Structure formats: structure tokens, C-alpha cells
Amino acid sequence: MTAFRTLDQADVKGKRVLVRVDLNVPMENGRVTDATRIERVLPTIREIADKGGRVILLAHFGRPKGRDLKESLKPVAEAVSKHLGKPIAFADDCIGESAAQAVDALKDGDVLLLENTRFHAGEEKNDPAFVQELAKLGDLYVNDAFSAAHRAHASTEGLARALPAYAGRTMQAELDALTKGLEAPKRPVVAIVGGAKVSTKIDLLENLVAKVDALVIGGGMANTFVHAMGLGIGKSLAEKDLAATAMRIIEKARTSNCAIILPVDGVCAYEFKAGAPNHTYGIDAIPEDQMILDVGSQSVERISAAINDAATLVWNGPLGAFEIAPFDQGTVAAARHAAQRTKEGKLVSVAGGGDTVAALNHAGVADDFTYVSTAGGAFLEWLEGKSLPGVEALRA
Ligand code: AMP
Numbered sequence: 001m002t003a004f005r006t007l008d009q010a011d012v013k014g015k016r017v018l019v020r021v022d023l024n025v026p027m028e029n030g031r032v033t034d035a036t037r038i039e040r041v042l043p044t045i046r047e048i049a050d051k052g053g054r055v056i057l058l059a060h061f062g063r064p065k066g067r068d069l070k071e072s073l074k075p076v077a078e079a080v081s082k083h084l085g086k087p088i089a090f091a092d093d094c095i096g097e098s099a100a101q102a103v104d105a106l107k108d109g110d111v112l113l114l115e116n117t118r119f120h121a122g123e124e125k126n127d128p129a130f131v132q133e134l135a136k137l138g139d140l141y142v143n144d145a146f147s148a149a150h151r152a153h154a155s156t157e158g159l160a161r162a163l164p165a166y167a168g169r170t171m172q173a174e175l176d177a178l179t180k181g182l183e184a185p186k187r188p189v190v191a192i193v194g195g196a197k198v199s200t201k202i203d204l205l206e207n208l209v210a211k212v213d214a215l216v217i218g219g220g221m222a223n224t225f226v227h228a229m230g231l232g233i234g235k236s237l238a239e240k241d242l243a244a245t246a247m248r249i250i251e252k253a254r255t256s257n258c259a260i261i262l263p264v265d266g267v268c269a270y271e272f273k274a275g276a277p278n279h280t281y282g283i284d285a286i287p288e289d290q291m292i293l294d295v296g297s298q299s300v301e302r303i304s305a306a307i308n309d310a311a312t313l314v315w316n317g318p319l320g321a322f323e324i325a326p327f328d329q330g331t332v333a334a335a336r337h338a339a340q341r342t343k344e345g346k347l348v349s350v351a352g353g354g355d356t357v358a359a360l361n362h363a364g365v366a367d368d369f370t371y372v373s374t375a376g377g378a379f380l381e382w383l384e385g386k387s388l389p390g391v392e393a394l395r396a
Pocket of ligand 1: 194195196197200218219220221237292293294316317318319320321322323354355356
């Protein structure tokens, strides 16, 4: 069971329920081009409306500096209405007279979207006066926007302190998955961390080595580790100035009893280009004039063996330059192996963060993982071991 208050504990009938959602959807020419985020919040909206609650949606959109109609949520209201299958109301401000009137007009089961919370500076400042203006509009608060929970803003944190607060169903699913992945996982736990650079993931690596039983390092960032260990990496992407950091992480892993699994071979080419002629070399024999663009087949075997030994897998970042074939093969093979183990009921697999979702989609296995988080920044901060203000405010 989760340690968070959820909709199971909320009595929403006849109540005005302020629901924080993530509607920061991609748009082109006033049209929503990807409705994934809208789809994700529908279960919570439907459940509250079906139970007779009055749903008042709060969301941010883009990064406006003050009121800017280019960043209005109005076109998004139309898209939400279409996906929900019923009309929803829209108020052109999230506080004040127009918001109050729109809320007063709601009947049980109705849905209203308020204009972009970031039209007010008080949102990002978590200004108590702005929080109070929002709180006036509701009796209860539900947060279904995990992806915004790493920010202590008025609509993500302040309101949760001002009103009885609950996790929506999507937030609940995310928190359950993250708890299973790292906070209270079935052991052994293996983490796979790939991607371009060590510099963007130092906190993440340091946190993981203290928590997991084995850490697989792949992608461009593995090159920095291989270099730090005194091996040549040719023209590979690397941050040679971070060699000491890499060694510190290896040392921390040793004292934490975390096995570090680095590539033992690499697929190399002369240039970073799709279809570039390539050859696999042992990691101690990388040619000076080539670059490593993917983990080799022996490395994939070792990674698969590590996955076989694990009960839980946490994954962030591709193992190679997965956007340019054939350098996607290591990532695809490891992802398919993890998906297979998950389908067999032998592995809990939790993945997320930026390119990871694209890589798993590319491998065709995103639906076969136990959970794939699309939350980006919030997921990474959670992997870094940071507490997320919007989540903390929902603890039971
Ligand atoms: P990140 O956003 O840190 O997860 O990094 C993802 C990016 O890392 C992708 O665009 C990959 O193409 C890139 N990447 C992964 N492995 C390598 C590599 N060996 N050399 C160059 N780029 C890589």
C-alpha cells in the first residue's frame, strides 16, 4: 500500500475539487500534436466527476512571463473536452472574479479548466497570497501531475498545504512504481544508466551506487569511466576532466557493495552518422581514430546476465547513439531482454527520463515494462534521491 493519501480517502461528492494536472502538451498552430498527457489524466477526472465531484482543473502551460495569450490553455480545453467525451468549461483566469463565477456555475459532475497558472508570478514563487486565492475556489485538492512535483509552486505544493490533499490516480501509479523501483524494491536491484554525459548525471550516479546492487554504465558516459581507468577511447565523446569524479563514483560503489558493470567492448566508427561503417573492438583496443557509438555484443551479454540476476531494474538513458542505426542495437537488445523478463514475471522494470522513453519506444517495448515514466525532470530528481515537494505534501 502506498504511504500517500489517494482518491480512496477523498469524499468528493458535491465538493469543489481543485485538480492539478499536467497539460503542458506539444502544440503546433493552435492544435495539440500529442495527447499522451491528456490521456493520462482522464481516469482521475472521470472518477471525480462520476462520483459527483465538481472538477476544477489547474495547469501550467509553457513559460510565460505574465499574462500572454500565446500560452493560453484555451485550445487545450477543447482537446481535453474531445478526449473526455463531454464539454468542459473554461475560465480566462485561474483566480479572481472570472474564476469564481465559473466555479459557482458548476454542477456536480461538471469539469472546468482554469487559465494557465503561470500567468501569475505567485505561481512559481509559491506566494501564500496567491495560494489563498486558489484555495478559495475549492474544498479539496488532488494532484495528478507527478511531472511538475519537483517544483514547489503554488499549484503543486502550496495548495496541498492549504486544503485536504490527495494523489490522483496517475500520480498514485507513478508513486507506486517508484516505490517498487527504488524505495522499497525487491532485491537484487540493478540500475542501467546511459546517455551522453556524466556531468548531467553525477548526483544520480552517486545516489544509485548507494542504493542498488549493480550499476550498468553505458552510452557516451561510459567512455569517461573507461578513460578514467586508464584505457584509450580514441575520438569517443567523453568528459576527460571528470575522470576524478568517475573514480570517486567507482570508489563509492565499492564501499557500498554495488557492482559496477562497464562495457567490455564497443561498436566503433569513424564518424557519428547513420549507417557509418563500423566494427566492434575490445574495450582495451579502441582505435585512436575511431569513436565508440554503442556497446558491443559481449557487453550486451553481460548486461543481460545482470538483468537475469535482478528482481528489479531501474533504467535511465540509452546504451548507445540509438537514434542512428545500427548504433541502436545494444539499447534495443538490452531493452527487449528486460521486457521479456518482465513479461515472464521475473522482473519489475521501471524506466524513465527524457530519451529513455524514446529509446524504449524505438525498441517497441515501452508497454512491456512494469512502468515507464514520462515525467522527465521529476523522474530524474527522484533518481537523484531528492525529495519532491509536490509529493512530500501528499504523504499520509
Ligand atoms: P541523455 O539525454 O543524457 O540520456 O543522452 C542521450 C543521448 O546520448 C542520445 O542522444 C544518444 O545519442 C547519446 N549517446 C549515447 N551513447 C553515445 C555514444 N557512445 N556516443 C555519443 N553519443 C551517445
